[in-house]
Amino acid sequence: MPELPEVETVRRGLMPAMQGKRLDAVIPRRPDLRFPLPDGFGQRLTGRTVVDIRRRAKFLMIDLDSPDVLIAHLGMSGSFRLGAAAFPEEKHDHVIFKMSGGGEVHYNDPRRFGFMDLWPAADLAAHPMLARLGPEPLDDDAFSGPVLAARLKDKKTPIKAALLDQGVVAGVGNIYACEALYRAGISPKRLAHTVQGARADKLAAAVKAVLKDAIASGGSSLRDHIRPDGELGYFQHSFDVYGRTGEACANAACGAPILQIPQAGRSTFYCSRCQR
DNA sequence: GTTAATACCTGTTCGC
DNA sequence: TGCGAACAGGTATTAA
Numbered sequence: 001m002p003e004l005p006e007v008e009t010v011r012r013g014l015m016p017a018m019q020g021k022r023l024d025a026v027i028p029r030r031p032d033l034r035f036p037l038p039d040g041f042g043q044r045l046t047g048r049t050v051v052d053i054r055r056r057a058k059f060l061m062i063d064l065d066s067p068d069v070l071i072a073h074l075g076m077s078g079s080f081r082l083g084a085a086a087f088p089e090e091k092h093d094h095v096i097f098k099m100s101g102g103g104e105v106h107y108n109d110p111r112r113f114g115f116m117d118l119w120p121a122a123d124l125a126a127h128p129m130l131a132r133l134g135p136e137p138l139d140d141d142a143f144s145g146p147v148l149a150a151r152l153k154d155k156k157t158p159i160k161a162a163l164l165d166q167g168v169v170a171g172v173g174n175i176y177a178c179e180a181l182y183r184a185g186i187s188p189k190r191l192a193h194t195v196q197g198a199r200a201d202k203l204a205a206a207v208k209a210v211l212k213d214a215i216a217s218g219g220s221s222l223r224d225h226i227r228p229d230g231e232l233g234y235f236q237h238s239f240d241v242y243g244r245t246g247e248a249c250a251n252a253a254c255g256a257p258i259l260q261i262p263q264a265g266r267s268t269f270y271c272s273r274c275q276r
Numbered sequence: 277g278t279t280a281a282t283a284c285c286t287g288t289t290c291g292c
Numbered sequence: 293t294g295c296g297a298a299c300a301g302g303t304a305t306t307a308a
Contacts, residue, residue, distance in 0.1 A: 003302095034284070034303080058302075076301050077286080092286090111285045113302065129303080157279065166303080174301065265281070266301065 002074040004058055004137070004171030005214030010080060011055045013232040014105065017082045018050040018062070022100035029094050034075060034115040037095075044068060044118055045097075057133050057170035061124070068118040071127065075113025080232045081106045133170040137207050143169060145201030152200065155192035161264040162192035163207075172207060175242045176214070178269045180206040182241045187275040188261075188268045241269040249274055 002010070026045040028037050038044075048064040055061070062070040072078075081093075085102040095107040095116065107116075119127045134151065135142035148169065155162045162168050163177040172180070181188050184206035186199060195203055240250045245260040249271040256273040 073302080075285090075303085109285095110287065111301090113285065115303095154278095161279090164302085264279095267299090 002058065002076065002078060003173035003176055003214075004055075005176075005211055005218055007058045007060060007074060007171075008055055008215050009218035010074070010232050011053050011060055013082070014053055014060075014080060017103055017105055018097070018099060019052060020050065021103070022049045023047065023064075023097055024100050025096075025098040027096040027098070029089075029096065033094060033109060033112050035117075037116060038118045041116070041118065045070065049100075056130060056136065057166065058173070059130065063121065067120050067122065069121045069124055071117045071119055071129070072107070073114050073116075073129070075109060075111060075115070077111040078107065078109040078114035081108060082232060132167050134165075134167045135169060137169050137171055137204075137211055140208075143204060143208070145198075145204040148204045148207075149196045149200035152192040152195050157192055158188060158263055159186060159190050159192045159195050159203075160188035160268050164264065164266070169207065171211070174266050174268075175239065176207070176210050178242045179210045179239055182270060182275060183210060185275055187272075188263060188270050190276075241271065244269060 023045050024047075026042045028041055031037060044066075045064070045068075048066045048068075050062055051065055052063040053060060054063065058073060060072040060074075062072065064070065081090075083104050083106070085098070085104055087104055087106075089096070089106065090108060092110045093106040093108045094112070097105040097107075099105065107114075117127070117129075125131060135147060137143045151168045152159070152162055155168070157165075160177055160181060163172050163180065164174065178188070180203065184199070184203040186195060186203055241258050244258045246257050248255045249258060251271070251274055254271060254273050256271055258269055259272055261268050261270075
């Protein structure tokens with residue numbers, strides 16, 4: 001699923017295809033994704049030039065030479081495909097961007113959990129989806145052990161659920177929450193407010209590390225993530241616990257089977273021996 | 277105010 | 293083999 005590292009990889013893949021190029025046409029193939037596309041979506045974008053593409057948490061923010069910023073979220077099945085002019089459309093290609101110079105970018109999203117919106121650049125921080133986001137985990141000034149500890153202090157939910165709360169830390173999804181807790185040796189069932197001091201330091205460091213590792217594995221082989229058909233989307237990593245129910249713990253000295261439990265309606269994977 | 281449950285979606289996997 | 297149920301999950305909304 002596209003979490004922060006995947007979105008960052010998509011951003012890097014889109015840059016050469018879009019930055020500095022004009023949007024000769026933007027064609028929505030349906031009126032809505034998860035939410036209705038904003039009024040005049042195609043018209044407001046057509047003729048504009050892409051100045052930059054930024055990322056905040058799992059959101060892509062495409063800066064234009066206009067007062068609007070195009071905000072895009074991949075949901076859980078969203079991906080972009082790059083190709084030459086008029087390359088074949090596939091099922092679930094919901095938005096087509098025709099770029100100056102002849103390239104095209106197709107946004108594909110079978111489950112339509114993603115969305116796009118246009119918002120004034122001057123007031124970007126006030127966007128309802130962005131306003132409530134917690135600190136950016138890879139920003140060392142914004143996110144650290146003490147910051148995390150302070151945000152968990154009054155939380156009575158399990159730490160796993162708290163990590164998924166985008167207001168606590170932005171951009172962590174189910175997969176990396178599981179992986180970070182494993183690396184930090186913290187049980188997903190531990191109550192959030194008990195993660196303080198050294199534990200919070202360890203967890204904050206683990207969150208940064210799993211995200212950085214994933215970006216590095218995506219970024220270092222970005223070409224491999226643009227498949228022959230041009231698809232830019234999520235990619236497979238090797239995980240220590242996620243999806244490994246019943247397999248032996250990656251810690252050779254442990255070897256206990258990885259357990260899977262439901263938490264807040266999501267699957268949690270963990271080692272009951274290494275994580276306390 | 278905080279937390280938990282449910283809705284939204286459809287392709288894939290699982291079990292009978 | 294075939295079919296339906298369960299599952300995947302980020303965020304909004306509703307309920308508790």
